[in-house]
Amino acid sequence: MKTPAPAPRPRPATPADLEALLALEKLCFEFNRMGRRSFRRLLERPSAHILVIDGADGTLAASAVLLSRQGTRGMRLYSLATHPDLRGRGLAKAMVAAALELVRATGHQWLSLEVHPENDAARALYERLGFHQTSVEEDYYADGSHAFRLRRYVG
Numbered sequence: 001m002k003t004p005a006p007a008p009r010p011r012p013a014t015p016a017d018l019e020a021l022l023a024l025e026k027l028c029f030e031f032n033r034m035g036r037r038s039f040r041r042l043l044e045r046p047s048a049h050i051l052v053i054d055g056a057d058g059t060l061a062a063s064a065v066l067l068s069r070q071g072t073r074g075m076r077l078y079s080l081a082t083h084p085d086l087r088g089r090g091l092a093k094a095m096v097a098a099a100l101e102l103v104r105a106t107g108h109q110w111l112s113l114e115v116h117p118e119n120d121a122a123r124a125l126y127e128r129l130g131f132h133q134t135s136v137e138e139d140y141y142a143d144g145s146h147a148f149r150l151r152r153y154v155g
């Protein structure tokens with residue numbers, strides 16, 4: 001039987017979410033996973049925003065990491081993940097909508113990200129949500145693949 005879908009309500013992560021963030025990361029990414037130290041640092045950094053959607057029993061259904069850098073008008077969606085059992089239910093869509101809202105609320109103008117050319121699910125998601133390609137970054141991923149850099153303006 002399928003687990004009932006949690007309400008897609010993104011909230012800011014707190015240090016108490018650290019273990020659940022690591023568990024979700026392990027389930028969602030084979031390579032280039034963020035480790036404990038990275039998450040801990042990001043949870044404390046004012047220029048980083050981690051959004052999460054709660055799952056059942058203290059787990060997380062989805063997460064998103066956004067980074068801002070002084071002097072740029074955009075924010076970067078550094079990571080986006082939905083629990084494998086809860087995909088296809090609009091959680092990532094809700095997460096990107098919340099990310100775009102944060103971009104707007106913090107006075108930024110766009111959200112950018114990188115995506116692997118073979119990540120069909122993510123590419124379809126971003127295309128559907130109005131992102132467009134701005135560049136190709138060669139030799140970007142651990143497997144030597146290039147990345148498509150995408151951007152979506154808010155406003």
Ligand SMILES: CC(C)(COP(=O)(O)OP(=O)(O)OC[C@H]1O[C@@H](n2cnc3c(N)ncnc32)[C@H](O)[C@@H]1OP(=O)(O)O)[C@@H](O)C(=O)NCCC(=O)NCCS
Pocket residue numbers: 028029079080081082083086087088089090091092093094114115116119120121122124125126128
């Ligand atoms: C990519 C990912 C975040 C999508 O999460 P999700 O919660 O399943 O996505 P949603 O249910 O919100 O889907 C929203 C839209 O994305 C597209 N989409 C999502 N998964 C898709 C798939 N497997 N195939 C085709 N399109 C897909 C669809 O357009 C969908 O809208 P629709 O259902 O109205 O047609 C999820 O597959 C994931 O965590 N993958 C592993 C980590 C990863 O690759 N992160 C992205 C790195 S750039």
